Amino acid sequence: MATSTILSLTDQIREEVTCDPIPSAHGHARLLQLVDELKLAIETPTETVLRLIYQPPENAALRTVVDLGIFPLLVRDGQKDGLTATDIALCTGADRALIVRLMRVMSALGLCTNIEPEIYRPNEKTIPMTQPLGQDGVPCIYDLTVPTLTKLPEYLREHNYINPEEYTSSPMQWAVGQSQFEWLAKKKRHQALFNSYMSSRREGKPNWFDVYPLERLIDGASSHPEAVFLVDIGGNQGHDLGRFVSGYRSKPGRLILQDLPKIVSTVDRTGIETMGYSFLDPQPVKNARAYYFRAIFHDWPDHICQKILLNTAAAMDPTYSRIIIVDFVLPDTNAGRMQSAMDIQMMSIGAGVERSKRQWTELLASVGLRINGIWNFSPGMESIIEVVPALGAPVNELD
Numbered sequence: 001m002a003t004s005t006i007l008s009l010t011d012q013i014r015e016e017v018t019c020d021p022i023p024s025a026h027g028h029a030r031l032l033q034l035v036d037e038l039k040l041a042i043e044t045p046t047e048t049v050l051r052l053i054y055q056p057p058e059n060a061a062l063r064t065v066v067d068l069g070i071f072p073l074l075v076r077d078g079q080k081d082g083l084t085a086t087d088i089a090l091c092t093g094a095d096r097a098l099i100v101r102l103m104r105v106m107s108a109l110g111l112c113t114n115i116e117p118e119i120y121r122p123n124e125k126t127i128p129m130t131q132p133l134g135q136d137g138v139p140c141i142y143d144l145t146v147p148t149l150t151k152l153p154e155y156l157r158e159h160n161y162i163n164p165e166e167y168t169s170s171p172m173q174w175a176v177g178q179s180q181f182e183w184l185a186k187k188k189r190h191q192a193l194f195n196s197y198m199s200s201r202r203e204g205k206p207n208w209f210d211v212y213p214l215e216r217l218i219d220g221a222s223s224h225p226e227a228v229f230l231v232d233i234g235g236n237q238g239h240d241l242g243r244f245v246s247g248y249r250s251k252p253g254r255l256i257l258q259d260l261p262k263i264v265s266t267v268d269r270t271g272i273e274t275m276g277y278s279f280l281d282p283q284p285v286k287n288a289r290a291y292y293f294r295a296i297f298h299d300w301p302d303h304i305c306q307k308i309l310l311n312t313a314a315a316m317d318p319t320y321s322r323i324i325i326v327d328f329v330l331p332d333t334n335a336g337r338m339q340s341a342m343d344i345q346m347m348s349i350g351a352g353v354e355r356s357k358r359q360w361t362e363l364l365a366s367v368g369l370r371i372n373g374i375w376n377f378s379p380g381m382e383s384i385i386e387v388v389p390a391l392g393a394p395v396n397e398l399d
Contacts, residue, residue, distance in 0.1 A: 025378035132200035229253025
């Protein structure tokens with residue numbers, strides 16, 4: 001333990017809080033980073049290793065507590081005096097001794113307060129566990145990923161530690177015999193949980209067009225009545241386009257939602273055209289002002305992303321059109337824990353990738369495109385990447 005390091009980090013934390021008592025999203029991320037560094041500086045190497053070793057039991061306990069419905073119970077009945085382990089056991093049907101053991105973990109994780117022996121009270125961290133983010137996210141992600149993650153070391157060993165790059169032979173396909181989309185399609189409850197969780201992750205966050213300077217697209221956009229302003233590719237039910245219509249009623253051109261025919265066939269949104277389309281096929285909408293992808297590319301390895309990008313680039317006007325990508329852009333050094341872990345998760349369930357700035361630059365350059373700007377609200381959330389053709393670079397099929 002280096003005392004000088006601890007004192008330096010403490011001073012930096014004090015300065016952050018003093019200078020910015022209500023921190024911006026970037027300031028908040030910086031403060032969290034400093035706190036993590038401080039914890040690592042205080043921990044002995046042995047304490048760090050042991051903390052990491054015993055993360056799986058914490059996740060299993062959390063998954064069980066969510067199944068038992070304990071968090072809603074605490075919020076409903078435990079606000080004043082808390083709930084005893086006996087109270088929780090009677091309400092859930094679980095054994096009291098088991099409740100005590102599970103709730104030790106929940107208290108240690110900060111998800112409730114253990115005010116007296118075997119008495120638990122909700123706190124501010126309990127609330128999100130009763131909402132879709134926790135209540136739906138925990139069982140969905142746990143059930144979707146854990147069976148594969150437990151076998152990931154074996155998969156990598158059996159495949160000579162080759163980086164997974166084929167969706168059809170991803171670790172999940174190898175471990176459970178299905179891709180993530182096949183698994184979700186056959187488990188309707190988990191598909192609903194997944195949709196709810198993904199929606200909740202974005203709740204309260206600014207829309208992409210609130211972070212990205214939209215005048216970059218509006219200025220110079222064609223006023224022709226048939227001109228297409230924005231194509232949302234793989235946009236599912238059109239939630240993003242719907243929010244865009246609400247925010248910009250005087251849109252400067254047509255808005256088109258593209259996804260597989262069975263997905264868009266039921267979509268009926270004012271001001272939005274629908275089109276059945278797979279992004280693995282040539283793009284039929286030519287010379288749009290912007291082609292928009294949200295959380296698409298992280299699902300796929302580079303060679304699939306290259307095909308998607310080539311299909312799009314071939315439809316672009318090289319001096320007028322833009323590609324707008326909303327996805328994580330990891331820093332090239334010292335990436336955060338959540339984003340780094342998500343990268344391993346995406347690799348496991350579909351040979352996908354959470355890419356760093358360097359990886360995005362290289363991927364786009366491989367198909368004759370370049371980054372024209374990156375914007376984000378918070379380093380811990382997705383960024384908006386504006387992409388344009390690298391003029392002079394050929395846009396054609398890869399060898």
